[in-house]
Amino acid sequence: MVTRVGILETHIDMATLSETKEIDAQPEIMSKVKPAPWHDEPLVLNKRSFHWVTEKICGIVEGKTPIWWWWCFIIALFVASFTGMGLLYLVSTGVGVWGNNNPVNWGWAIVNFVFWIGIGHAGTLISAVLCLLKQKWRTSINRASEAMTVFAVLCAGIFPLFHVGRVWYAWWLFPLPNANAIWPQFRSPLEWDVFAVSTYATVSILFWYMGMIPDLAVLRDRATQTWRKVVYGIFSMGWRNANNHWRNFEMAYLLLAGLSTPLVLSVHTIVSFDFAVANLPGWHTTIFPPYFVAGAIFSGFGMVLTLLLPLRAVFGLHDLITQNHINNMCKITLATGSMVGYAYSMEFFIAWYGANSYEGFAFVNRAFGNYWWAYWIMVSCNVICPQLFWFRAIRENIPLVWIISIFVNIGMWFERFVIANTTLSRDFLPSSWGYYSPTIVDIFTFTGTFGFFSVLFLLFLRFLPLMPMAEVKSVMPQADPHGGKVH
Amino acid sequence: MDIKYGLSATFNSAKDLYDAAGKIRSEGYTNWECYTPIPVHGLDAQMGVGRSKVPLFTLAGGITGFFTGMLIVWYMNSFDYPLIVGGKPYFSPIYPFPVFYELTILFAAFGTLFGMFFLNGLPRHNHPVFEHPNFGRTGDDRYLVVIEVEDPKFDDEETKSFLKELGGKSLTMIREPVMN
Numbered sequence: 119m120v121t122r123v124g125i126l127e128t129h130i131d132m133a134t135l136s137e138t139k140e141i142d143a144q145p146e147i148m149s150k151v152k153p154a155p156w157h158d159e160p161l162v163l164n165k166r167s168f169h170w171v172t173e174k175i176c177g178i179v180e181g182k183t184p185i186w187w188w189w190c191f192i193i194a195l196f197v198a199s200f201t202g203m204g205l206l207y208l209v210s211t212g213v214g215v216w217g218n219n220n221p222v223n224w225g226w227a228i229v230n231f232v233f234w235i236g237i238g239h240a241g242t243l244i245s246a247v248l249c250l251l252k253q254k255w256r257t258s259i260n261r262a263s264e265a266m267t268v269f270a271v272l273c274a275g276i277f278p279l280f281h282v283g284r285v286w287y288a289w290w291l292f293p294l295p296n297a298n299a300i301w302p303q304f305r306s307p308l309e310w311d312v313f314a315v316s317t318y319a320t321v322s323i324l325f326w327y328m329g330m331i332p333d334l335a336v337l338r339d340r341a342t343q344t345w346r347k348v349v350y351g352i353f354s355m356g357w358r359n360a361n362n363h364w365r366n367f368e369m370a371y372l373l374l375a376g377l378s379t380p381l382v383l384s385v386h387t388i389v390s391f392d393f394a395v396a397n398l399p400g401w402h403t404t405i406f407p408p409y410f411v412a413g414a415i416f417s418g419f420g421m422v423l424t425l426l427l428p429l430r431a432v433f434g435l436h437d438l439i440t441q442n443h444i445n446n447m448c449k450i451t452l453a454t455g456s457m458v459g460y461a462y463s464m465e466f467f468i469a470w471y472g473a474n475s476y477e478g479f480a481f482v483n484r485a486f487g488n489y490w491w492a493y494w495i496m497v498s499c500n501v502i503c504p505q506l507f508w509f510r511a512i513r514e515n516i517p518l519v520w521i522i523s524i525f526v527n528i529g530m531w532f533e534r535f536v537i538a539n540t541t542l543s544r545d546f547l548p549s550s551w552g553y554y555s556p557t558i559v560d561i562f563t564f565t566g567t568f569g570f571f572s573v574l575f576l577l578f579l580r581f582l583p584l585m586p587m588a589e590v591k592s593v594m595p596q597a598d599p600h601g602g603k604v605h
Numbered sequence: 606m607d608i609k610y611g612l613s614a615t616f617n618s619a620k621d622l623y624d625a626a627g628k629i630r631s632e633g634y635t636n637w638e639c640y641t642p643i644p645v646h647g648l649d650a651q652m653g654v655g656r657s658k659v660p661l662f663t664l665a666g667g668i669t670g671f672f673t674g675m676l677i678v679w680y681m682n683s684f685d686y687p688l689i690v691g692g693k694p695y696f697s698p699i700y701p702f703p704v705f706y707e708l709t710i711l712f713a714a715f716g717t718l719f720g721m722f723f724l725n726g727l728p729r730h731n732h733p734v735f736e737h738p739n740f741g742r743t744g745d746d747r748y749l750v751v752i753e754v755e756d757p758k759f760d761d762e763e764t765k766s767f768l769k770e771l772g773g774k775s776l777t778m779i780r781e782p783v784m785n
Contacts, residue, residue, distance in 0.1 A: 168642060168746035293677055301681035305690050310703035317707040321714045328718055332744070339741035355728040358735065359743045361652060363725045364644035369657035370721035374714060377663070381710045388703050587744075592643040599623035599645050 161255055161593045163437040168591050175583050176340055178433055191576050197569025204563030205280055213283045215559045222542040222554035227281040229534040230564050232389055234274030239382055240418020241267030246378035255446055257589040258438045263422050264326040269574040271319045273567040307391040314388040321381055325374045331357050333583040386414040400480035400541035409461035416454035420526030423447055427520045448507040455504030484540045492536050499529025607780040610733035611753040612764055614773025619645050622748035625771040626651040636756035640749040659720045666716020667709050674705025733781040
């Protein structure tokens, strides 16, 4: 009992008083049991200094534009033009240029929308959920992942916007007064989606921007060209690294993390309501919300790995994104991938156990019906592939991790394809059955969004700090105000 | 023409700054500030500043969002243009749950960000501390303490020797240029 109080006192002493007393905080039992020493992997390797971190991250933004950047940018811009042309053709010709028609009215538009929204979720998970869970390793990957979130949500937004048919009336989705004097119908999950996705986009941008303010101030203070001083100056809002600023900033950061956590869980939940609230076999299930959220985080981590592994190699960020970071990301991919696999099997079990013949048919049809190939691509990419991450040798094989991450992306796209299309193409009456195939316009529009995403991401790399410098520094040993003593 | 703003001292590590801050506080200074490349853990307690007030803005934003959401649904679907959907009541607090849930988060997030700006007095692009020749290093790896001339305890010589005693390096008097 006495030792316990001793520990408490040390804690309070260290935190509040300037002079720290040397109290032996080791409980007696510890000398008897001789616990194995706990070895914490350093988050930044090679004992780098704060200055090194600043130079490394700012150097990427301040240095000369690399040739590869221009090549990637031009290719990305070219691919992005596919979306532009696809949409132009759609709007000028009519909605018939897309493949969706009765009975499959959703087609690729909704598949692509859910796919991109899902990608975004890992960024918010890293920046918000891992922040609340005090996972310090998140610091070096959170900025790029948040950027990924914002850009993925922008790509996602394109599809429902144009799927409404007459895109110039898309503003009717929002509760704004219009000439017909009618309002949106708030019982509709599609209307809930409008609120969920627009809130998600806005809050992600706010969170991303707020976290960037101290780093923009660093860029402002280092800037030599006037335009940099002015632009970074404006966006850094006159931040001056004062303790008072940090105090409010840290609180705001924590609160935004706290707000983003229920937000990110709600967004894919509400996206899943688009399906689950409908009375169609295969969609009308209560497992959808958690299953969609797990799938979203799974696909998002796939994309984070796809993006960060090349960045790490190109910019030489090996000391900041260590093997330990990659291990952690692989493990989260494995965990969420297993949850997704569990959800797939649970859906089948419930379809059988529920003894509803339509539901049973919907699932048998998913695996062995008209879209069997899509189903088995989905299962092999999402359920089998990530299981490889159980093995350390695979987690440490960077090219292989990257390839698996691509498979995860492919698998998760197919998951949405399977969910949307198998159910719609085979509903209650065989007379209304159909088969959906995308048109060339669908394919081009979707392919182009990868270009659009890459254009935005490349601009981000070129003009904004790709890691939160202050956050990375604060998990380094030098940040400890007690000089490395345990407290 | 310029006027004195404050005396600054540089420290090279978070630990040095942390220890110095405690001593500056117990010496009785009130108008002083630390400039650090990272939020130094525990520095608030050392400096004697309390908890941040940002949560109040978050709460205000959240409450506003919640009622905004409720109000728009009630006004639009049951008051201004009542919609009959499935013979259900025009308004219930259940069905628009996602709407006010999302608006609560949205407004709370705006409250948080703008509350942070408001409490920090941002945007403010001119501040005397920017006149410090090495201010940029505070975003990199240097820790700066500035004791303002305004402080009742401030004395050119005494404060200078006090900061030196604490181990502060490159003591600089920050001067605010004044346009005539």
